[in-house]
Amino acid sequence: METLKKEVQEIKAVKSVKISGAEAVIRCLLEEGSTLAYGYPGGAIMPVYDELYKYRAQFHHVLSRHEQGAIHSAQGFARVTGNVGVVFATSGPGATNLVTGIADAQIDSTPLICITGQVGSHLLGSDAFQETDIIGISTPVTKWNYQITKASEIPEVFAKAFYIAKSGRPGPVLIDITKDAQFGELDFLYNKCIKVRSYKAIPTLNIEKVKEAATLINQAKKPFIVFGQGVILGSAENEFKNFMEKTGIPSACTGLGLSALETDHPLHVGMVGMHGNYAPNVLTNQCDVLIAIGMRFDDRVTGNLNTYAKQAKIIHFEIDPAEVDKNVKTDVAVLGTVKESLVEIMQFVNKGDHSEWMKEFHKLYEIEKETVINDQLYPTKEGLTMSEVLAEINKETKGEAVIVSDVGQHQMIAWRYAKFTKTRSNVTSGGLGTMGFALPAAIGAKMGAPEREVIAIIGDGGYQMTIQELGTILQTKAAVKIVVLNNSFLGMVRQWQELFFDRRYASTVMTNPDFVKIAEGYSIEANRVSKRKDLAAAIKKMTDSKEAYFLEVVIEPESNVFPMIPTGASVSDIRLS
Amino acid sequence: MEEKKNYTVSVYTENNIGILNRLSAIFLKRHINIESMTVSESEIDHVHRFTFVVIVPETLIRKVVLQLEKQIEVIGAFFHTEEEIIYHETALFKISSEHLYDENIQNKLKFRRAHIIAITERYFVIEASGLKEDIDNMYQKLKPFGLLQFVRSGRIAISRPRMAISEVLKEITP
Numbered sequence: 001m002e003t004l005k006k007e008v009q010e011i012k013a014v015k016s017v018k019i020s021g022a023e024a025v026i027r028c029l030l031e032e033g034s035t036l037a038y039g040y041p042g043g044a045i046m047p048v049y050d051e052l053y054k055y056r057a058q059f060h061h062v063l064s065r066h067e068q069g070a071i072h073s074a075q076g077f078a079r080v081t082g083n084v085g086v087v088f089a090t091s092g093p094g095a096t097n098l099v100t101g102i103a104d105a106q107i108d109s110t111p112l113i114c115i116t117g118q119v120g121s122h123l124l125g126s127d128a129f130q131e132t133d134i135i136g137i138s139t140p141v142t143k144w145n146y147q148i149t150k151a152s153e154i155p156e157v158f159a160k161a162f163y164i165a166k167s168g169r170p171g172p173v174l175i176d177i178t179k180d181a182q183f184g185e186l187d188f189l190y191n192k193c194i195k196v197r198s199y200k201a202i203p204t205l206n207i208e209k210v211k212e213a214a215t216l217i218n219q220a221k222k223p224f225i226v227f228g229q230g231v232i233l234g235s236a237e238n239e240f241k242n243f244m245e246k247t248g249i250p251s252a253c254t255g256l257g258l259s260a261l262e263t264d265h266p267l268h269v270g271m272v273g274m275h276g277n278y279a280p281n282v283l284t285n286q287c288d289v290l291i292a293i294g295m296r297f298d299d300r301v302t303g304n305l306n307t308y309a310k311q312a313k314i315i316h317f318e319i320d321p322a323e324v325d326k327n328v329k330t331d332v333a334v335l336g337t338v339k340e341s342l343v344e345i346m347q348f349v350n351k352g353d354h355s356e357w358m359k360e361f362h363k364l365y366e367i368e369k370e371t372v373i374n375d376q377l378y379p380t381k382e383g384l385t386m387s388e389v390l391a392e393i394n395k396e397t398k399g400e401a402v403i404v405s406d407v408g409q410h411q412m413i414a415w416r417y418a419k420f421t422k423t424r425s426n427v428t429s430g431g432l433g434t435m436g437f438a439l440p441a442a443i444g445a446k447m448g449a450p451e452r453e454v455i456a457i458i459g460d461g462g463y464q465m466t467i468q469e470l471g472t473i474l475q476t477k478a479a480v481k482i483v484v485l486n487n488s489f490l491g492m493v494r495q496w497q498e499l500f501f502d503r504r505y506a507s508t509v510m511t512n513p514d515f516v517k518i519a520e521g522y523s524i525e526a527n528r529v530s531k532r533k534d535l536a537a538a539i540k541k542m543t544d545s546k547e548a549y550f551l552e553v554v555i556e557p558e559s560n561v562f563p564m565i566p567t568g569a570s571v572s573d574i575r576l577s
Numbered sequence: 578m579e580e581k582k583n584y585t586v587s588v589y590t591e592n593n594i595g596i597l598n599r600l601s602a603i604f605l606k607r608h609i610n611i612e613s614m615t616v617s618e619s620e621i622d623h624v625h626r627f628t629f630v631v632i633v634p635e636t637l638i639r640k641v642v643l644q645l646e647k648q649i650e651v652i653g654a655f656f657h658t659e660e661e662i663i664y665h666e667t668a669l670f671k672i673s674s675e676h677l678y679d680e681n682i683q684n685k686l687k688f689r690r691a692h693i694i695a696i697t698e699r700y701f702v703i704e705a706s707g708l709k710e711d712i713d714n715m716y717q718k719l720k721p722f723g724l725l726q727f728v729r730s731g732r733i734a735i736s737r738p739r740m741a742i743s744e745v746l747k748e749i750t751p
Contacts, residue, residue, distance in 0.1 A: 135595055140602040144649040147594070164649055197746070198591050198652045322643035 016187040021151030021177065022047035024188050025115065026055045028158035031190040034086050034113075036077065036447060038062045038070035042090025043130060045117030047182035049088075062447070062476055065468035067094050069440040071101025072466065075110050076444030079427045080402055080452075082235070084111045084165050085444065091117045092130030095176070096137065100434055102172045103141040107431030108256065109233060111170035113161055114138075121149040121178040134176050143171030151184030159193040168201030169320045170233060203321055205336035207344060212332045213315045214348030216289050222357045223249045224280070224287035224312075226272055226301075229256035229430075230294015230319060236339035237261070237423045240293060243342045248352040250361050252280035254295045256430045259420035263399065269361045273301045274565045275412040278372075278574060279364035281565065284309050285572040286360070293317045294338045297327040298431065307570035317341050371576045372562050376417075383556025384532060386410050386485045390417035392536055393455060393483070396543040401453040402427060402445050404480075406438035406462035409491035412561045414457045424449075436465030442480040443472055453481065453543060460486040460512050470522040473548045481542050482524075484515055487555040495560045519550035530554035579634035583612075584656045585664065585734045586642060588627040589619055589742050591650040600627060600651075603644045609633055613666075615731035621746065624652060630732050653745045657736050664734035667706040669694075670719050671726035677701050685718050700725055 019027065025048050029037070039061060041049045052061045064070035067089045074085030085105075089098050095116040105112045119128040135147050144164045146157050154177070161173040217223055231240045237260050244251050244261070250269045253260060261268050270277030272284065281303075284290065290312040295301070302308045305327060316323075316330040317338050324333040334341045376387035390413060393401070399419035404427040405411040411428060420426060427445050429437035442456035463484050473480060490508040497505050519526035525545060529538040535553070542549045563574045590596050597616065604611055612630040619626035631638065638656045645654040676682055677696065686692060691705035705715045712729055 136598055139595065139598050140606060145595070196649060199649045320647070322640070322647045324643075326640055326643075 016189040018185050019188045020047065020051070020182065021154050021184045021186060022051045022182040023054075024151065024154040024186055025158070025177070025182070026051045026059055027188060028155055028190060029086060030055075030058060031192070032084070032158070032162045034084060036060045036062070037086035037088055038064050038073040038444065039088030040064055040067050040070055040090070040094060041088075042094045042117065044091035044119055044179050045088055045094070045115075045182075047179065048115070048117065048177075061088070062443075062472065064440065065471040066466065067097035068100055068436065069466050069469040069472060071098045071105075071112070071114065072434075072437050072440035073444035073447075073469075073472070074112055075101060075105055075437075076404060076427050076441030077448040078110050078112060078444075079441070080424050080445045081448040082233075082424065083448075084113055084162060087112065087114045089114070089116050090130065091119055091134070092132045094130075095132055095134035099137060099141065100432075102138055102174065104429050104432040104434045104437065105172040106141045106143065108429065109170050109229065110172065111165040112172040113165055114172060114174040116174065116176045117182070118147065118176045118178045120180045122180070124178070134174065138174045141172070142174050145174040145176070147176040147178070148181050149178045151181050151186040154181070154186060155188060155190045156193075159191060160196060163193040163196065164199065202319060202337055203335035205334070205340055205344065209332055209334045210341060210344045211348055213291075213334050214345050216313050216315060216332060217247060217249075217291065218350045220289035222287045223247070223289040223291060223352075223354065224283060225249050225251035225291045225293060226254065226280075226284075226295055227251060227257045227260060227293040228254040228295025229260075230317070230338050231257060231260040232423055234294060234319065234338040236294070236337070236342060239339050239342040241265075243346060243349070246346065246351055247349050248354050249291065250354065250358050252277070254298070254301055255415050255428065256426070257295060258415060258418075258426040259423050262421050263419045270365070271415060272571070273298075274303070275416065275561050275563065277365070277416070278368035278563050278576065279361040281563070281571040281574045282364055283360060285311065285570065287312050289313045289315065291315045291317070292328075293342075294319070296323045299327070302327060303565045303569055303571045303573075307572070368563065368576065381556065383559070384530065384535065384553060385559060386413040386555055387417045388532070388535065389483065389485060389539070389553050390414060390457070392539040393543075394419040395536075396539050397453055397455070401425065401455050402449060404428065404438045404442040404445055404454060404456040406456070406458040407433045407435045408459045408462060409487075409495065409561050410457050410459045410485040412492075413485075435462035438462060439466050439482065440469045440472070442482070443469060443476070443478045446478045446480045447476075455481045455483060458482065458484050459491060460484055460488060460510055460515075461490045463515070467518070470519065470524060473524060474522045477547065479545075479547050481545070482519075482548070482550045483542070484550070484552045485555050486512065486515070486552050487557045487559070488512055489557055492561070494558070498558070498560065499566070515552045516550070524548045524550050526550040526552070528552040528554065579636060581632050581634055583659050584631055584633060584638045585659075585662050585732060586627075586629040586631060586638070586645070586654065586656045587734070587736065587740060588629070588645050588654045589621070589652040590625050590627065591652070592623055592625045593650055596625075596648075596650055597627070599648050600645060603641060603648075604629070604631065607637065607641065609637070609641070613731035615733050617733070619742075621742065624746075628732055628734055653740065653742045655736065655740045657734070657738070661738055662734040662736050664708070664732050665706055666709055666712050666730050666732050667704065668712045668715065668727070668729035670703040670705070670715070670724055671700050672703065672719065672722050673725060674698060674700055676722045679722070682719070682722065685715070689715065691715060
């Protein structure tokens with residue numbers, strides 16, 4: 001393999017030592033500063049688990065209740081810390097159970113190292129017990145993957161894997177290790193990888209493009225910023241804020257861009273996309289320069305591409321060359337890290353004031369407030385709305401909590417109504433839309449940020465997809481707060497059935513168990529609330545708790561999330577009802 | 578609808594297991610049929626070269642090449658139109674010996690880059706090389722004699738414009 005290793009200086013004097021491949025795996029993780037992994041043991045990964053036992057004082061392994069739970073926990077950990085999440089699974093079903101999480105991490109650019117056991121190399125291809133071609137299966141959804149068949153390969157492959165997972169646009173890497181490679185011996189010497197010759201992690205910044213972008217921005221009368229997760233992944237929150245404040249440009253986030261900028265910042269005009277805010281969606285089609293920062297023009301953001309910001313010049317700040325012109329044709333692409341690009345552009349952009357243009361946003365916000373938000377936050381109907389719950393959580397946490405959301409109506413409500421004051425606070429499955437993500441991801445988020453309040457917002461459908469992870473909470477005492485917004489429906493699908501399928505509620509009605517009893521069965525303090533008058537106290541009791549806590553909120557069954565851009569419609573045709 | 582064209586895609590990669598899978602997955606994900614494919618060593622030691630032929634619109638091939646290039650073990654990826662390359666394909670035709678002295682066959686061989694490379698009592702083998710159309714032509718002409726076997730190679734192609742792969746390597750090689 002053509003990799004460049006970090007210069008070995010004094011370490012050179014240290015002699016290499018003979019250890020097993022399995023031990024080398026743990027040593028590699030420790031060398032990379034990783035001391036926590038999630039996983040599930042099984043035959044083909046047992047040598048590694050044996051070493052985990054021996055290293056238990058230095059390395060913490062969390063036993064999940066399903067490999068999908070393990071990988072979502074690792075994702076939650078990676079999302080709040082920015083560090084690489086690590087997962088172990090055995091061969092065959094253990095490995096295939098990771099696939100959903102790998103695909104999720106790939107599309108949401110989450111750095112992961114997935115380590116799977118594999119049958120002995122002499123058995124490869126023989127359809128041995130629990131043999132599966134996880135390299136073949138995971139190839140389309142990994143940033144890189146590799147099968148190790150010799151113990152001696154382990155240090156170099158792990159060094160390369162960590163480098164690839166976290167550099168450039170991050171992503172998941174899978175390492176498959178045959179059982180004989182785990183048992184085999186090697187001379188262990190670890191050198192961190194700093195370069196892979198066939199891989200350019202960060203494109204070279206072209207200062208001319210920065211100047212071109214600055215010229216467009218300086219000339220713009222109605223500029224508009226859309227920022228995404230790239231700001232967070234590139235740790236460019238401050239640089240972004242400086243740029244935005246200097247130029248005075250109204251800025252909206254994508255779903256994954258949430259929390260990169262505090263919600264209450266006067267230039268923050270909300271969220272774009274299918275269930276985003278009215279003003280930024282409508283005004284996307286009125287701005288004269290659209291500045292996309294660390295986002296990828298997902299179809300849920302753009303709606304119909306043929307009518308997306310056609311009047312505007314498009315500037316795209318992006319780290320991944322394959323994202324430029326993929327969905328939206330740009331006028332100026334600034335390739336490189338968002339951080340570096342935004343530092344450079346500061347010398348070329350003028351101090352700006354766009355308060356007249358900003359008024360347009362405020363005007364449309366008032367319309368959204370009157371037609372949607374007030375109804376949600378101060379409903380006249382008896383049934384509780386999801387938005388009220390979020391508002392109450394905001395009040396109790398002052399926007400300082402990590403909000404982990406699952407997928408569906410409650411997720412859209414969480415994105416719309418949760419207030420954020422700190423970055424890396426919105427943990428959610430964006431691109432893949434993986435129901436079942438939130439409960440295990442919240443466990444990982446809590447372990448990654450133990451000092452922070454971590455609140456999982458989950459629907460009654462998604463909750464039951466990974467409900468077994470309550471067992472992980474029981475065993476690890478991870479103090480996550482679980483809020484299930486129960487409308488006894490698969491709400492988002494039901495909403496679509498109501499709007500586009502003449503209310504034929506095919507398989508969206510849920511007969512649910514007693515969630516409180518289930519939580520109590522796992523020794524988790526639990527409560528249920530269904531009346532408005534009890535909501536505030538219930539939320540307060542939950543946030544006051546120092547331990548894991550479960551709260552079920554019974555929600556009005558047939559309420560819809562608005563605004564909404566119907567599939568195929570233009571962003572400016574967003575519906576308010 | 579944007580017009581579809583023949584594009585020859587050249588991909589320089591490290592010589593590792595599984596790269597073919599990774600590259601073909603990119604075509605598969607976008608529902609693109611691969612018309613032909615050749616893998617070989619390249620002008621650079623330890624660097625392999627994939628040559629794909631696909632029929633797609635230009636906007637799509639641009640995106641596909643960026644996705645190919647994004648793969649960790651891909652050093653560089655390029656696409657060219659038919660006019661921008663010099664290419665060749667080879668085919669082998671196995672025909673029953675009874676036609677060996679048939680004048681029609683002898684005539685076919687005269688004016689083309691085709692010749693007999695093996696003769697046995699039961700059959701003989703013609704090798705032909707050239708552009709895709711040359712092989713297609715030859716195939717049509719020989720088919721009436723009854724082909725016992727027919728096989729053709731993927732395209733191999735050299736680009737007229739420079740593919741700055743050495744520069745890429747220099748830039749990213751330690």
